[in-house]
Amino acid sequence: MSFKTRDATSTDASHVDRLLRSLADFEGVSDDLTFTLADIERALSESGQFHALVAECQGQVAGCVTYTWDFAIWSGGTILRVDDLIVDEKYRGVGVGTALMRALAERALERGAKMRWEVEPSNENALKFYARLGVTLRNKIVARWSPTKG
Template sequence: MAGLKVRRATVEDAAEVHALMAALAAYEGLTPYLAATPASLEAALTAQPPRAAFLLAQIGGRAVGFVSWTRVYGIWRGCDYLNLDDLFVAEAARGAGVGDALMRAFAAEAESEGLGARWEVRTDNQGARRFYARLGAEQEEKVVVRWSAEAMRSGF
């Protein structure tokens, strides 16, 4: 798409990335659960080493999508990989190649470090699953388990 630019997000982009995260949370019906704030994103981006990385897609200078990830070590692979946290394209920009551009740029980031990637997708998100299959990503079904600090304290 003409005017589409994908670049690494910086601390100055924290508010724009957060606005896209809020749109993602609204889209998924999870707004009450969005804990990230512009300040926490700034802290993650400025930590050494950075706690998270983001690519920001813009059309005409307006933020329309992002992909976020962290670098982790996996015992099943015996090495580091990039754990893709979220991929989101604003509704008005869907179908314009933004998701492809973000994933292409994400793949370049992984390749530059000699790493593969892993991520999760909701089983009922058939559009995303078809998109990832088209990219050649393998899929397997798993259950995501979360254990909050509060639940850990009260669980025993």
């Protein structure tokens, strides 16, 4: 099976939306999603903050990886923060995820940036996948806070 990776554009928003929602379903957090398709379209076309690569197999979007660029205070430089890597279930095991991560690594290398992301500890397939890529996995607790007025 052949596939290619490319930058996602606003015309890919429905595919990115579908894949993100499938991941949220898998992780049991669908109720936490508050973005809309219009939000993704706008972010991919206007914001400059949100980026994605997609992998196409036989004319179909088979997976995507979403990311942002940020400043890493500890290293004093740019960091590529991977948000989500999602491969459609029917395309898993054929190299789509590896191709997406390698394409993303090329972007990071071009800017002299390191890459960083979070993985759910219960997602054993993801942990094994990243280990096969040679990724260093560390245990770390992620804190999230939604402050309110009052």
